[in-house]
Amino acid sequence: MACWIDRKVTARIQWRVGPPWYQNFVDILKLTYKEIILPQGGATATFLLAPVLGFLASVLTAAILGNALIDTSQAFLGDIIVVLYLLVIPAIALIIGASSSGNPLASVGASREMKMVMAYELPFIFCIIAMLVKSGGNIRLGQIIEHQLYFGSNIASPSGAVAFIVSLMCIQAKLGFPPFDASEADQELMGGVLIEYSGWPLAIFKLTRAILLYALPVFLIELFWAGNTGLLVIAGKYVVLLVAIVLVKNTNPRLRIDQALRFFWGPLTLLSVAAVILALFGK
Amino acid sequence: MDLKTKVLTKSLWVFHAACSPCNNCDIEILDVLTPRHDAERFGIILVGSVRAADVLLVTGVPNRKTAVRIKKLYEQAPKPCFVIAVGGCACGRVMFRDSYNSPCALDELLPVDAYIPGCPPKPEALLAGVVKVIQKLRGE
Numbered sequence: 001m002a003c004w005i006d007r008k009v010t011a012r013i014q015w016r017v018g019p020p021w022y023q024n025f026v027d028i029l030k031l032t033y034k035e036i037i038l039p040q041g042g043a044t045a046t047f048l049l050a051p052v053l054g055f056l057a058s059v060l061t062a063a064i065l066g067n068a069l070i071d072t073s074q075a076f077l078g079d080i081i082v083v084l085y086l087l088v089i090p091a092i093a094l095i096i097g098a099s100s101s102g103n104p105l106a107s108v109g110a111s112r113e114m115k116m117v118m119a120y121e122l123p124f125i126f127c128i129i130a131m132l133v134k135s136g137g138n139i140r141l142g143q144i145i146e147h148q149l150y151f152g153s154n155i156a157s158p159s160g161a162v163a164f165i166v167s168l169m170c171i172q173a174k175l176g177f178p179p180f181d182a183s184e185a186d187q188e189l190m191g192g193v194l195i196e197y198s199g200w201p202l203a204i205f206k207l208t209r210a211i212l213l214y215a216l217p218v219f220l221i222e223l224f225w226a227g228n229t230g231l232l233v234i235a236g237k238y239v240v241l242l243v244a245i246v247l248v249k250n251t252n253p254r255l256r257i258d259q260a261l262r263f264f265w266g267p268l269t270l271l272s273v274a275a276v277i278l279a280l281f282g283k
Numbered sequence: 284m285d286l287k288t289k290v291l292t293k294s295l296w297v298f299h300a301a302c303s304p305c306n307n308c309d310i311e312i313l314d315v316l317t318p319r320h321d322a323e324r325f326g327i328i329l330v331g332s333v334r335a336a337d338v339l340l341v342t343g344v345p346n347r348k349t350a351v352r353i354k355k356l357y358e359q360a361p362k363p364c365f366v367i368a369v370g371g372c373a374c375g376r377v378m379f380r381d382s383y384n385s386p387c388a389l390d391e392l393l394p395v396d397a398y399i400p401g402c403p404p405k406p407e408a409l410l411a412g413v414v415k416v417i418q419k420l421r422g423e
Contacts, residue, residue: 030293034337
């Protein structure tokens, strides 16, 4: 459903009508009926297992995030760290899948994906540390949400606002959207990491991407914007965030991988460190 | 009509296989994807990798070099995969019929499902061709 909002908003920006709401379900269903082609000279087992790995990790993330939102006392100790780890796994699955396909374009895509992971994880983790400091060193998502319920959303404070903007950029890269889509690069790498995938493995990668498109904005809402956790309010905030992401996606050209690295390790890391320092001073 | 054909006709992903064309047909293909015609309304999108393709849009006359490659490309596509010959050249070789560099017509190489004549065909004609493929699939 979220993917449909993405495609529809994109179409409207380009002055088109856009696909019907059920389009993505149809796409996934169709892919499951298609023939699966295994590349000769590739590692078959890892080629087929990689999408499943990424899918499981993203489902688990979505479950943990949803659980924390529904009942804040249910979350287990350190779940935010688990979520952080799980969010890296889809990217790693993509890298494993691409490198086991044996396609040169896919391996270029994989190496770019690897660089992107290293680039965006650093500022993202700093942002999360800032928020942990802000909510008194709690490493449970539930307590972070409760803290915001009592003292107002994190985003209202200077450190929260800075960290929010930085992590919005980071999830843009995590989702593989422009301007940070160098690893997929439809025009130059012809799908890059996904080039050899057909049939249900491709469908699973698409599903993983769809689940991340739900889970990542929800994660941001829980971290920064959880002043009110009514179901409708959360849904509204989610749509606002999603449209913001899609707007950034459609109005920016692709960055080269070195430009993206410089952007994440330079300005964004400095900003996120500033957010940590602000949070330490209680701002 | 079973579910398989239904979802297939609702989401045809096309791959643009340029087989030594003069580029006019290719420009018309891109026109179909622009805001005026917006083929994404019907779930038709252009994909970069042939592994994700449902339809090959072939433009141009196969020559001694591209004939081998277009055949290989068709073999690389996951089945079911359909072939649409776009433009006069791909349909019947027109003036390149007796050329030294034109070993065979496209439909002698691949099973072509629809022919869209024209030099180049209009975007409306392209859409009509895709509709014909869909009708053929649905058995209408």
